[in-house]
Amino acid sequence: MSEERRRVPRYSAHVKASIKVPGESTALAVMVEDLCVLGCLLESAPTLEVHQECEFALTWKEREFQSAAVVAWKGEQGQVGLEFLNIAPANQEMLKEICADLLMKPLVRLSKDHH
Numbered sequence: 001m002s003e004e005r006r007r008v009p010r011y012s013a014h015v016k017a018s019i020k021v022p023g024e025s026t027a028l029a030v031m032v033e034d035l036c037v038l039g040c041l042l043e044s045a046p047t048l049e050v051h052q053e054c055e056f057a058l059t060w061k062e063r064e065f066q067s068a069a070v071v072a073w074k075g076e077q078g079q080v081g082l083e084f085l086n087i088a089p090a091n092q093e094m095l096k097e098i099c100a101d102l103l104m105k106p107l108v109r110l111s112k113d114h115h
Contacts, residue, residue: 009036019055039083044078068086070082
């Protein structure tokens, strides 16, 4: 039985983006490690908390992708998983274009011997 929980492919991004938290005056510069059509993995965003809502923005080929997002999880090394919320159809298409330009990550399954 597979341990893979992902519903969609992930893509290696390694691109800069920004996060705007409601009530904060400045945007937080972040590095996107992985990207998919449902969300992304940030290399480090220690000030974000689980369930916190924010605005995600990424510039790609001189166009900007923006989406409301929520922090889905935080890792022990400072990584943050964002889930995109209510993406407009035009933005969804742009996100698919961005992903199509990136290298897909292989699905990783835990072996039956994994402890």
